[in-house]
């Protein structure tokens with residue numbers, strides 16, 4: 001396969017455009033029709049030789065059943081071959097080898113790499129160093145884009161149009177990477193999302209803010225006042241035209257609209273397990289979805305989805321309920337991943353298939369980067385940038401995210417995509433620092449090289465910077481006691 005500029009990586013669901021996602025679905029549907037099992041319409045029963053010249057590597061540093069085996073089954077059904085490293089204890093990671101080196105080596109053994117890793121941002125790091133396409137099979141609590149493709153496809157197969165779909169998401173919304181990819185996609189396709197988090201497991205703030213600021217979701221409803229009979233529970237409402245600046249005007253969100261939305265029945269309930277491996281305290285209360293929960297009229301026709309595995313939060317008594325779609329959802333892992341592999345490798349030449357364009361979906365934000373050891377570092381303790389073995393391979397890289405509406409600046413880690421909201425900007429030549437970010441208003445990839453960011457004022461001072469004249473920091477410093 002050709003390496004280099006046309007290498008396509010799927011690290012986040014946002015690396016795929018809506019059209020590309022629809023293409024994956026078209027191709028998956030084509031495989032189901034051509035190669036499906038006659039008795040089980042969601043099962044692939046036969047193979048092709050489309051990818052017979054290709055090898056897929058599955059590089060898994062965390063437990064997996066569905067993701068790894070469905071990728072491997074998909075590659076075998078495409079006529080390709082697979083190599084696998086599923087136990088970090090028996091790979092060179094146990095000797096301390098960096099992920100960056102591992103994927104560089106693997107790029108000579110395989111034509112695409114599927115990676116799963118406990119650290120958020122690991123898949124993006126792998127993509128930086130691999131010469132072949134990298135597909136994220138789940139990285140920490142960051143994202144799991146191919147699970148989302150299975151989830152959306154399952155919904156579509158219930159004859160559900162993603163636009164206007166009303167979806168409840170239940171459980172550990174903070175730790176579940178599947179949820180993070182899923183909510184971005186739902187927002188992009190114009191669905192309504194009702195979060196039903198376990199206590200303390202709400203969506204991470206950066207995901208919530210991204211839904212509102214980048215995908216134009218509006219939050220309506222919220223906690224009910226005792227005498228308020230009209231408001232509904234909190235719900236993300238997405239505009240008719242995702243990515244169009246038109247948005248909703250406030251009058252669109254009037255009471256009638258809110259009431260009609262609250263009357264609308266749910267189309268789906270998405271359940272997730274408690275991600276105990278990502279929490280210190282494993283003894284927290286957790287909601288259960290069972291027949292009693294689904295008895296509510298609002299769930300009368302809702303499909304029940306779960307990425308699996310389940311560990312008690314989804315009653316097995318529901319398995320025979322017509323609304324239960326989770327085993328079908330897991331079965332779609334094969335046609336969906338066949339489609340993704342075929343598209344990433346570009347192995348279909350019939351003309352029916354479109355090949356993905358090269359590279360990532362381009363970001364609109366300015367990328368700031370600096371060597372490790374100076375200035376700001378990602379504050380997510382589970383980010384791959386914190387790993388000792390990767391230190392020589394990683395730069396501190398952040399997107400400078402400017403939200404015009406609130407005139408707020410944030411730094412978004414290039415790898416794990418968590419945000420830093422409070423920081424100092426310092427001028428490398430003039431040696432001042434400040435919290436006033438207005439100087440960054442027209443920053444470009446070139447002009448940003450004049451600046452360095454620090455988390456704390458003290459860090460900036462230690463690095464030899466002084467408060468900028470006329471700024472609050474400067475006034476505080478000059479009126480303070482002399483030492």
Ligand code: NCD
Pocket residue numbers: 066067138144147177178272273307308309
């Ligand atoms: C999910 C994962 O690994 O994030 N599993 C999967 O791929 N279907 C969900 C989970 O582990 O809870």
